[in-house]
Amino acid sequence: MSRHPLFLPVIAVGGLIFGFGLGFSHMARPEVVIDFLTFEDFGLLFVMFGGSIVAGVAFWTLSAAGGDAPLTGRRYTRRLKSFDRNVLLGGSVFGVGWGLSGICPGAAYASLGVGNWPILYALAGMFVGAYLQGVWRSESTTNTAAVPSDD
């Protein structure tokens, strides 16, 4: 599969702006997120709604105009995922983790960037969690021999 030579550079530029924004918004600091969740500082609302409005303008105008993206040929569509109980189950589990630690995946990457090395504990936990659910769901969907395994 050949890619447009500008594909990865555009991902990188977008990621740089995204990460700079997470640093600037202080979302890379778990304390600021915990202050929001405990009603000390409502600033996080501006981050989420500010970000979603800008992204939303891009999604809605480009998908309404139709056509394909220049670097991938993919059709412009909005992000619409199917709803099932996993959205509520997973959202609840994520909420426990977010409330306990004050950090979410994107902010954790940015937190590493602002020099906050203890966030490696959170990143390690995230990989452990992603692995655990992956193992569990690979087993429940592949439906292979139902022999209990210790590995």
Next chain:
Amino acid sequence: MITDLLGAGLLDTLFPNGIGRYAVGGLLVGLGTAVIYLGTAITAGASTFLESTLSYVSDRSRFQQYRASRDWRVVFTLSIIAGAAIYALIYQGEPWSLSGSAWLTEVAPWRLFVGGIFVGVGTRIGKGCTSGHGICGVGSVSRTSLAGVVTFLLVAIVTANVVAALGVTP
């Protein structure tokens, strides 16, 4: 006059650190998302990186399904780290000083690690995190994402307040 003072007092109470950093930061997060979308039509979320990167070390079908996107997701994550590092170099400590620019959390390591496990499980089962559902999904006015955001927001508020009430600080 009095209403002005009340208004200012309320703003200070709700936003003790002002709104500038949050609004500008949020707009930039949205702009980064929009740049990637404009070029690629991809609505990039941050948490898929966790699983797609595991496909480098695990043959599980759950991780291998992300094989095609795993390289650009590594680039996306490294760029997020780099972008935040540029922010830190300019705005944290002495400008452009490598040594004095780091910021360190005081949240206990066990909270970060245990919370991280829940985040890793929950974002992947729930089809998205604060960027996938919160930025891209809300921006798309996806009812699935709005339900996801409301769910994790409410549960996180309850969790954080319970943790605080138990006297766990920081």
